[in-house]
Amino acid sequence: MTRTTRKLLLPGTLIGLILAVIVLAPVLPLHDVRAMDVPNRFAGPSAAHWLGQDEFGRDVLARLIWGGRASLFIAVGSALSAAVLGTLLGLLGGYFRGVVEALTVRASEVILCLPPLLLALLVVTILGAGTGPLMVALTLLYTPNYARVVYAATLQVRALDFVTAQMAMGAHPLAILWRTILPNVMPPLLVQMSLVVASAMMIESGLSFLGLGVVPPTPSWGLMIRAARGAMEVSPLLLLWPSLALAGTILIFNLLCDRLQAVLDPRNVTAGGALWLRKGPRRAALPAVPAATDGPLLAITDMAISVNTSERSLELVRRADVSVHSGETVALVGESGSGKTLTSLALMGLLPDQLGISRGQALFRGRDGRVTDLAQLDEDGFRRFRGAEISMVFQDAAAALNPVHRIGDQLAEALRDTGDAQEISRRVVDLLRHVGIPDPERRQRAYPHELSGGQRQRAMIALAVANAPRLLIADEPTTALDPTIQAQILHLFQKLKSDTPDMGLIFVTHDLAVVAEIADRVVVMYAGEVVESGPVAQVFARPRHPYTAALIASVPEGAADRLVAIPGTVPPPNAMPPGCRFAPRCAHALPACSAAPPGAERPDPARITRCIRWKEVT
Amino acid sequence: MLRYIAYRSLVALFLVWLVVSLVFLLLHLIPGDPAELLLSQGSLAADPAAVAALRERMGLNDPLWRQYLDHLGGVLTGDLGTSFRDGAPVAEQIALRLPRTLEVIGAATLLAALLGVPLGTYAAVRAGGKADGLLSLLSSIALSTPVFVVGSVAILIFAQKLQWLPAGGFVSFSEDPVQHLKLLILPASAVAISLWAVITRMTRATVIEVLERDYVRTARAKGLSRAPILRRHVVRNAMIPVLTITGLEMGTLIGGTVLVEFVFNWPGLSGYLVSAVDARDYPEVVGIVIVISMLFVFLNLAVDVVNALLDPRISLVKS
Numbered sequence: 059m060t061r062t063t064r065k066l067l068l069p070g071t072l073i074g075l076i077l078a079v080i081v082l083a084p085v086l087p088l089h090d091v092r093a094m095d096v097p098n099r100f101a102g103p104s105a106a107h108w109l110g111q112d113e114f115g116r117d118v119l120a121r122l123i124w125g126g127r128a129s130l131f132i133a134v135g136s137a138l139s140a141a142v143l144g145t146l147l148g149l150l151g152g153y154f155r156g157v158v159e160a161l162t163v164r165a166s167e168v169i170l171c172l173p174p175l176l177l178a179l180l181v182v183t184i185l186g187a188g189t190g191p192l193m194v195a196l197t198l199l200y201t202p203n204y205a206r207v208v209y210a211a212t213l214q215v216r217a218l219d220f221v222t223a224q225m226a227m228g229a230h231p232l233a234i235l236w237r238t239i240l241p242n243v244m245p246p247l248l249v250q251m252s253l254v255v256a257s258a259m260m261i262e263s264g265l266s267f268l269g270l271g272v273v274p275p276t277p278s279w280g281l282m283i284r285a286a287r288g289a290m291e292v293s294p295l296l297l298l299w300p301s302l303a304l305a306g307t308i309l310i311f312n313l314l315c316d317r318l319q320a321v322l323d324p325r326n327v328t329a330g331g332a333l334w335l336r337k338g339p340r341r342a343a344l345p346a347v348p349a350a351t352d353g354p355l356l357a358i359t360d361m362a363i364s365v366n367t368s369e370r371s372l373e374l375v376r377r378a379d380v381s382v383h384s385g386e387t388v389a390l391v392g393e394s395g396s397g398k399t400l401t402s403l404a405l406m407g408l409l410p411d412q413l414g415i416s417r418g419q420a421l422f423r424g425r426d427g428r429v430t431d432l433a434q435l436d437e438d439g440f441r442r443f444r445g446a447e448i449s450m451v452f453q454d455a456a457a458a459l460n461p462v463h464r465i466g467d468q469l470a471e472a473l474r475d476t477g478d479a480q481e482i483s484r485r486v487v488d489l490l491r492h493v494g495i496p497d498p499e500r501r502q503r504a505y506p507h508e509l510s511g512g513q514r515q516r517a518m519i520a521l522a523v524a525n526a527p528r529l530l531i532a533d534e535p536t537t538a539l540d541p542t543i544q545a546q547i548l549h550l551f552q553k554l555k556s557d558t559p560d561m562g563l564i565f566v567t568h569d570l571a572v573v574a575e576i577a578d579r580v581v582v583m584y585a586g587e588v589v590e591s592g593p594v595a596q597v598f599a600r601p602r603h604p605y606t607a608a609l610i611a612s613v614p615e616g617a618a619d620r621l622v623a624i625p626g627t628v629p630p631p632n633a634m635p636p637g638c639r640f641a642p643r644c645a646h647a648l649p650a651c652s653a654a655p656p657g658a659e660r661p662d663p664a665r666i667t668r669c670i671r672w673k674e675v676t
Numbered sequence: 677m678l679r680y681i682a683y684r685s686l687v688a689l690f691l692v693w694l695v696v697s698l699v700f701l702l703l704h705l706i707p708g709d710p711a712e713l714l715l716s717q718g719s720l721a722a723d724p725a726a727v728a729a730l731r732e733r734m735g736l737n738d739p740l741w742r743q744y745l746d747h748l749g750g751v752l753t754g755d756l757g758t759s760f761r762d763g764a765p766v767a768e769q770i771a772l773r774l775p776r777t778l779e780v781i782g783a784a785t786l787l788a789a790l791l792g793v794p795l796g797t798y799a800a801v802r803a804g805g806k807a808d809g810l811l812s813l814l815s816s817i818a819l820s821t822p823v824f825v826v827g828s829v830a831i832l833i834f835a836q837k838l839q840w841l842p843a844g845g846f847v848s849f850s851e852d853p854v855q856h857l858k859l860l861i862l863p864a865s866a867v868a869i870s871l872w873a874v875i876t877r878m879t880r881a882t883v884i885e886v887l888e889r890d891y892v893r894t895a896r897a898k899g900l901s902r903a904p905i906l907r908r909h910v911v912r913n914a915m916i917p918v919l920t921i922t923g924l925e926m927g928t929l930i931g932g933t934v935l936v937e938f939v940f941n942w943p944g945l946s947g948y949l950v951s952a953v954d955a956r957d958y959p960e961v962v963g964i965v966i967v968i969s970m971l972f973v974f975l976n977l978a979v980d981v982v983n984a985l986l987d988p989r990i991s992l993v994k995s
């Protein structure tokens with residue numbers, strides 16, 4: 059049994075059971091619904107009357123079943139007729155568009171201007187109470203629902219190639235509608251159908267309850283509840299049975315609708331949530347980290363980042379070795395999928411929920427001189443560092459800024475140890491001016507969408523440097539921008555560096571031209587591993603790893619524009635080659651390369667490469 | 677912003693016009709004579725003389741366009757005709773009862789939002805957990821139980837068995853504020869239940885979506901703690917779609933008051949409508965339907981405006 063059928067089994071069976079009972083009502087050994095037995099009015103459940111007797115001594119069970127027959131007959135009947143009418147209107151409107159659309163879909167939508175129960179009441183006023191008028195009202199009410207669904211689906215299908223081809227071949231429009239479009243709109247129609255039945259039952263029972271729907275002596279759940287209200291004190295069970303039957307049946311139809319939707323559109327099923335929002339157990343005191351009096355601002359050694367699913371764990375980044383001294387700019391370079399963004403997110407504790415640092419250390423020297431291993435911190439532990447000591451500029455400023463808050467407010471929120479409102483406002487304006495936003499007094503009141511792309515990125519940078527962090531991480535800060543703006547933003551980073559000479563900067567990029575311009579050292583990552591690192595000038599002059607060499611060769615140089623793209627793609631994390639991960643794409647690969655992962659070699663005290671053949675091939 | 681509100685108000689006015697015309701058409705273009713329909717009870721044929729008199733009184737002998745203009749003019753000047761039953765001006769009755777209905781709707785919305793937003797947020801944060809499952813079940817049941825069932829069962833439990841609250845009726849606030857509020861609790865809660873379910877579900881879904889957004893990550897990167905992130909960056913942003921859905925639920929909400937006012941003997945506009953329909957009092961029904969539709973349209977307008985206030989991008993995109 060597939061998952062789909064299993065999901066639909068429960069509501070499907072229940073609906074089948076209900077339908078079977080009400081269809082078989084005439085042949086079931088039930089009491090006559092109208093047979094009164096006044097001496098035994100309000101009698102409780104007995105062998106002859108399983109659910110007891112009502113205010114006229116009639117059998118409650120029989121009335122419940124026959125009442126359900128009336129309710130469902132009206133609900134399903136009007137759902138079906140509305141489906142036929144709505145589908146017709148939707149198909150015609152969606153296929154012919156133009157005037158036909160206005161006369162069909164749009165015209166039916168006028169009905170939606172009235173609250174549903176009100177329209178039903180209006181129809182009943184005109185036509186009188188009873189089953190017939192009720193069905194007319196409900197059909198009218200739900201036609202636009204179907205028309206909309208079918209209209210939207212028709213528009214979609216209409217644009218498909220095979221439909222256009224049929225039109226071009228001169229097939230009769232009706233034939234096209236019937237053969238190709240109708241089967242395609244079936245699934246959304248089914249969802250709509252179960253929804254409409256549930257909703258029609260609500261309205262039918264409501265009107266019957268008001269005495270404006272099903273006319274006695276025909277039993278109906280709404281009427282039974284109405285009658286039971288008068289006798290609530292004597293016999294509360296009389297109220298309970300039809301209430302349960304009504305709510306239960308509607309619940310089952312709603313359930314069917316939910317399940318159908320889930321089956322047809324599996325995207326919605328995945329549960330989200332955010333682990334960082336849940337307070338975890340307090341972590342034990344952090345292991346003391348031996349602190350040298352003098353050392354780098356950040357030293358990542360042998361760090362690995364893994365996906366932890368229940369089935370297995372998979373390393374997305376491993377053997378990451380990066381160090382940053384204060385005042386130094388380190389460029390983290392690689393293609394997409396190289397793990398450079400994950401590495402930088404890990405330093406902020408902002409990895410997605412399923413990912414975590416699974417090995418290694420990331421020692422960070424704080425403002426107070428104490429050294430902390432970032433790899434050991436939890437959400438609460440990170441909060442002390444975020445924004446204050448380590449901060450980050452994200453790639454897409456348009457998405458990274460909250461659209462509903464003013465720039466100034468978002469900036470003010472980031473400020474630590476703030477003073478009064480005036481002081482905050484002054485600091486916000488100063489920051490905006492510092493990052494080169496013109497007219498900051500006015501601009502601080504702007505919303506993100508009112509700024510240009512470049513200004514948004516400047517605001518994002520202002521946010522990151524608000525508290526003069528010791529380490530700034532910039533994740534592809536210029537990628538989303540056009541070239542002139544890119545140059546300006548790069549210039550801004552250079553200015554920030556010279557203004558705050560102690561700040562360390564990690565610049566994540568795939569653009570080697572940018573690296574040459576801004577970085578002191580470069581760390582090249584490939585498929586989740588650091589493959590080479592060293593001073594920018596040296597690495598560019600003489601790369602010691604075939605991947606770095608290929609990257610440099612692929613940069614278009616001036617007018618020559620001799621682009622040598624690296625053949626192949628980065629392997630997916632679940633299919634990493636053994637040994638050297640670059641081997642499948644490497645021009646110099648030997649069988650030995652795939653035997654074991656190459657260790658770190660030092661061609662020079664300041665440089666590292668992970669290629670066993672660096673001596674021969676570079 | 678002002679331009680956006682002006683634009684939305686124009687749309688709302690157009691919709692009101694549409695409804696007024698629609699109601700007019702429904703009553704005049706259907707086969708059969710409204711006067712005869714009104715006077716005939718069941719299968720009994722109406723007295724021809726009475727029908728003729730009524731036709732004259734209703735202005736049915738005028739040409740259709742004339743009747744339509746009279747009708748529109750009446751609505752514009754606030755003259756909704758006089759009741760067949762007692763000859764009282766319909767507009768007066770409506771003015772008396774409308775605030776009571778609004779009170780139930782307002783109290784219900786407040787209740788539903790105050791409970792729905794925090795619970796929906798909680799369910800989203802704990803998505804997939806036990807509390808989430810329980811809330812999802814509860815909201816399904818709440819959505820599936822008709823409001824008059826909720827009302828009737830509530831009377832059974834809280835008025836009859838526990839005797840905590842009165843079973844129904846109305847006392848004006850100025851007369852006895854405590855009793856007034858006591859009488860309000862059950863009707864408002866009954867209307868609130870399905871709206872609560874809608875708000876809870878929608879809040880859960882949008883909060884889950886918003887949590888994935890980059891700007892929430894930015895808020896964390898600033899070093900903010902959980903509560904302000906949730907308040908200012910998650911719930912605040914999630915409220916926009918939730919409000920839109922609440923607007924779409926207005927129709928159900930108004931329908932709910934019709935039933936609830938009947939169940940609890942709350943002398944509001946909707947209960948008045950039911951008795952008017954029952955008596956086939958044509959001017960009353962038309963008047964109330966028009967006023968309730970206006971209410972529907974303007975509540976939707978209010979939702980649109982609040983939405984525009986919450987989301988600065990809206991006024992830019994649509995106007």
Ligand code: SF4
Pocket residue numbers: 603604605638639640641642644645646647648651656668669670671672675
């Ligand atoms: S180890 Fe072998 S395959 Fe890997 S980069 Fe070096 S030469 Fe190429």
